[in-house]
Amino acid sequence: xxxKVTKKQYNSKMCFVCGLKNKSSLGASFYEMxxxxxxxxxxxxxxxQSYPERLHGxxxxxxxxxxxxxxxxxxxxxxxxxxxxxxxxYKKPVPLDEELRVVGRITRDTSxxxxxxxxxxxxxxxxxxxxxxxxxxxxxxxxxxxDPDDEELMVLSQQQDDPSxxxx
Numbered sequence: 001x002x003x004k005v006t007k008k009q010y011n012s013k014m015c016f017v018c019g020l021k022n023k024s025s026l027g028a029s030f031y032e033m034x035x036x037x038x039x040x041x042x043x044x045x046x047x048x049q050s051y052p053e054r055l056h057g058x059x060x061x062x063x064x065x066x067x068x069x070x071x072x073x074x075x076x077x078x079x080x081x082x083x084x085x086x087x088x089x090y091k092k093p094v095p096l097d098e099e100l101r102v103v104g105r106i107t108r109d110t111s112x113x114x115x116x117x118x119x120x121x122x123x124x125x126x127x128x129x130x131x132x133x134x135x136x137x138x139x140x141x142x143x144x145x146x147d148p149d150d151e152e153l154m155v156l157s158q159q160q161d162d163p164s165x166x167x168x
Contacts, residue, residue, distance in 0.1 A: 009030035011157050064119075072116075072137070086131060087132050100121065118131045118133075
């Protein structure tokens with residue numbers, strides 16, 4: 001199905017998953033969708049491999065953790081998730097040098113915790129990796145020394161080719 005993008009989420013400068021200035025970053029961009037889900041779009045490179053031409057399983061875990069964790073921002077923009085538990089099921093190899101979509105959603109939201117699920121989708125729409133996760137809710141001030149004027153953590157990178165709709 002095709003869904004409208006309602007908002008692009010922030011990147012940071014040095015994050016492994018979304019860092020704009022980290023040469024090893026996945027370079028993922030995150031979009032909030034009209035159905036309440038978050039979609040990450042990224043293209044894994046050779047430095048992200050385990051076996052030749054295959055995404056490392058730990059890197060797959062990282063992008064799923066980040067995508068599911070960011071899904072809480074659709075409803076609670078000032079809340080961040082700190083991972084408590086992450087479980088994965090690897091169903092198919094994830095190729096390199098191919099644009100991939102990662103979808104995350106919230107399945108349970110309480111006052112202190114939230115839970116979610118997600119999947120990495122191959123370019124043909126097949127599910128390669130499934131995940132479910134649990135996070136504790138925290139404001140950014142409890143996680144790191146965040147200075148909003150520093151612009152290290154929350155950088156909005158608008159690209160000319162940012163989608164207005166995403167099919168998945």
